[in-house]
Amino acid sequence: MVKVGIIGATGYAGNELVRLLLGHKDVEIVWLGSRSYIDQKYSDVYRNMFRLVDAKCLDDNMDALAKEVDVIFTATPQGLCASLVNEDILSRTKIIDLSADFRLKDVKIYEEWYKIEHKAPQFINEAVYGLCEINRHKVNKNTRIIANPGCYTTTSILTLYPMVKEGIIDPDTIIIDAKSGTSGAGRGAKVNNLFCEVNESMKAYGVGTHRHTPEIEEQLGYAVNRDDIKLIFTPHLVPMNRGILVTAYANLTKEVSYEEVKAVYDKYYGKEFFIRVLEKDVCPETRWVEGSNFVDIGFKIEPRTKRLIMMGALDNLVKGAAGQAVQNMNLMFGFEENEGLKMAPLFP
Ligand SMILES: NC(=O)C1=CN([C@@H]2O[C@H](COP(=O)(O)OP(=O)(O)OC[C@H]3O[C@@H](n4cnc5c(N)ncnc54)[C@H](OP(=O)(O)O)[C@@H]3O)[C@@H](O)[C@H]2O)C=CC1
Numbered sequence: 001m002v003k004v005g006i007i008g009a010t011g012y013a014g015n016e017l018v019r020l021l022l023g024h025k026d027v028e029i030v031w032l033g034s035r036s037y038i039d040q041k042y043s044d045v046y047r048n049m050f051r052l053v054d055a056k057c058l059d060d061n062m063d064a065l066a067k068e069v070d071v072i073f074t075a076t077p078q079g080l081c082a083s084l085v086n087e088d089i090l091s092r093t094k095i096i097d098l099s100a101d102f103r104l105k106d107v108k109i110y111e112e113w114y115k116i117e118h119k120a121p122q123f124i125n126e127a128v129y130g131l132c133e134i135n136r137h138k139v140n141k142n143t144r145i146i147a148n149p150g151c152y153t154t155t156s157i158l159t160l161y162p163m164v165k166e167g168i169i170d171p172d173t174i175i176i177d178a179k180s181g182t183s184g185a186g187r188g189a190k191v192n193n194l195f196c197e198v199n200e201s202m203k204a205y206g207v208g209t210h211r212h213t214p215e216i217e218e219q220l221g222y223a224v225n226r227d228d229i230k231l232i233f234t235p236h237l238v239p240m241n242r243g244i245l246v247t248a249y250a251n252l253t254k255e256v257s258y259e260e261v262k263a264v265y266d267k268y269y270g271k272e273f274f275i276r277v278l279e280k281d282v283c284p285e286t287r288w289v290e291g292s293n294f295v296d297i298g299f300k301i302e303p304r305t306k307r308l309i310m311m312g313a314l315d316n317l318v319k320g321a322a323g324q325a326v327q328n329m330n331l332m333f334g335f336e337e338n339e340g341l342k343m344a345p346l347f348p
């Protein structure tokens with residue numbers, strides 16, 4: 001059995017990791033790390049885990065944890081993983097970081113958009129950007145550190161990547177309109193996330209400044225060997241628990257038919273277990289992917305404006321966080337990539 005430790009087990013992404021790992025036949029959770037609930041029963045923090053996970057929460061001592069486990073998941077705020085990791089730790093255990101600490105390859109861009117100093121830039125190049133459907137070939141038993149992509153970026157990149165790579169759209173014209181459920185903001189108490197602030201309302205935020213913008217630009221840039229793509233990314237907060245919906249717009253580079261676009265998506269995703277390219281005129285909906293590791297993708301050619309409209313939906317806590325992290329763990333340990341992740345979406 002692979003021994004697993006989770007730092008940040010008491011957050012929403014951490015709790016989702018616990019849920020998924022309980023259903024994984026090859027792992028054992030041995031460390032539930034927390035900052036605020038040390039020595040409290042995990043099932044007192046999350047009653048859904050009553051009689052399933054009654055162990056007590058431990059601290060976030062990565063040094064001690066690295067001696068006990070084969071892999072550490074860090075589901076913690078930006079900057080924490082980078083402030084704890086060192087060579088000694090990486091020589092003993094693997095790290096899958098759900099935060100953004102190792103996602104951007106240029107430390108200056110990280111510091112500019114995240115407004116914090118990067119405490120471990122020496123590991124940025126080594127870290128693999130764990131978007132499995134695109135970077136699967138880079139994740140194996142020798143991989144020591146995974147930069148696990150987040151919810152908005154996973155949806156946006158997977159929805160756009162084949163179209164950019166195959167030159168169907170002009171990458172300099174991309175506009176991404178994204179919506180997220182409130183669990184995307186985490187469990188920590190914040191006025192903006194109170195029921196009365198969120199219920200019966202919708203809003204854009206981080207307009208023109210959201211930190212996921214450079215990450216999407218960088219990853220789509222790899223598709224066309226460029227480092228100067230600039231796009232618009234506007235996130236919105238919507239009154240639902242889970243789910244990300246992306247609607248992306250871009251200019252077509254030539255006249256294309258539905259069949260041609262579909263053939264490109266099928267070329268990239270036809271054999272992917274977790275990506276479902278929907279039938280003609282069917283639009284992705286968050287309710288059809290909830291609780292699962294699936295990403296649903298749809299598109300429509302808009303001949304009047306010569307644009308392509310691309311849509312993607314996933315569950316932010318599963319494929320957008322914990323599910324993708326488990327998918328990466330499976331690749332790192334040579335398990336079936338979908339082990340522990342085959343569940344159908346939950347509905348209603
Ligand atoms: N929520 C989502 O949909 C997604 C989240 N992510 C990323 O996952 C990470 C966790 O997010 P999320 O679960 O939403 O956040 P939460 O606020 O729900 O949880 C944060 C976790 O980090 C712990 N923590 C906070 N500060 C510290 C600290 N200084 N030292 C040690 N532990 C600390 C908290 O411990 P305690 O509870 O004990 O205080 C808690 O377990 C973030 O980097 C986020 O960007 C990525 C994709 C999607």
Ligand SMILES: CC(=O)N[C@@H](CCC(=O)OP(=O)(O)O)C(=O)O
Nearest residue numbers: 098099100150151180181184185
């Ligand atoms: C609704 C909401 O507040 N969402 C968060 C993103 C959540 C997230 O998971 O961020 P990472 O992908 O970087 O890990 C935000 O916009 O900051």
